[in-house]
Amino acid sequence: MIGKLNHVAIAVPDLAAATALYRDTLGAKVSAPVAQPAHGVTVVFVELPNTKVELLHPMGEKSPIAGFLEKNPSGGIHHICYEVEDILAARDKLKATGARVLGDGEPKIGAHDKPVLFLHPKDFNGTLVELEQA
Numbered sequence: 001m002i003g004k005l006n007h008v009a010i011a012v013p014d015l016a017a018a019t020a021l022y023r024d025t026l027g028a029k030v031s032a033p034v035a036q037p038a039h040g041v042t043v044v045f046v047e048l049p050n051t052k053v054e055l056l057h058p059m060g061e062k063s064p065i066a067g068f069l070e071k072n073p074s075g076g077i078h079h080i081c082y083e084v085e086d087i088l089a090a091r092d093k094l095k096a097t098g099a100r101v102l103g104d105g106e107p108k109i110g111a112h113d114k115p116v117l118f119l120h121p122k123d124f125n126g127t128l129v130e131l132e133q134a
């Protein structure tokens, strides 16, 4: 069911510092910060030849990454995103296995203007999984 690795997301306490680290120290191509109010985060995309890294910083009072950064003040790998051909079919198949789909279970439009869903980390070996329609 899952296809390409679309991105690995890293929650960071200082977005400017993390961007400089990837751009200046690691020599990667990075985007300008992009606000994603519907997701409660600001994102910087790091473009790699075979995938992307998403640097995430909390936006607003109710950011879903606030708790994670409280527990991991230096930041850390927050989620991985796999592409799927049909996100509703993938969701329904996973729900039938007992996997918990987060939020109201309906896809939202994600950072790449495609529908995304999140799966509970406790159902996937302690890793928060994002699915993005290819």
Ligand SMILES: CC[C@@H](C(=O)O)C(=O)SCCNC(=O)CCNC(=O)[C@H](O)C(C)(C)COP(=O)(O)OP(=O)(O)OC[C@H]1O[C@@H](n2cnc3c(N)ncnc32)[C@H](O)[C@@H]1OP(=O)(O)O
Pocket (backbone or CB within 6 Å): 009, 036, 039, 041, 043, 054, 056, 064, 065, 066, 067, 068, 077, 078, 079, 081, 102, 103, 109, 110, 111, 112, 116, 118, 120, 121, 122, 126, 127, 128, 130
């Ligand atoms: C930019 C848009 C989009 C894209 O297109 O790429 C994005 O990526 S948006 C990214 C941010 N959005 C989300 O993360 C949405 C889904 N997340 C959530 O709904 C919540 O963050 C969560 C996963 C339900 C966690 O909620 P929280 O309140 O922070 O924690 P809990 O107390 O409920 O945690 C329960 C349990 O799970 C552990 N946990 C929490 N977050 C993670 C994580 N990222 N990776 C691994 N494990 C995680 C947490 O430690 C708790 O464990 P125990 O302490 O053992 O109970």
Ligand SMILES: [Co+2]
Pocket (backbone or CB within 6 Å): 007, 009, 054, 079, 081, 130
């Ligand atoms: Co993501």
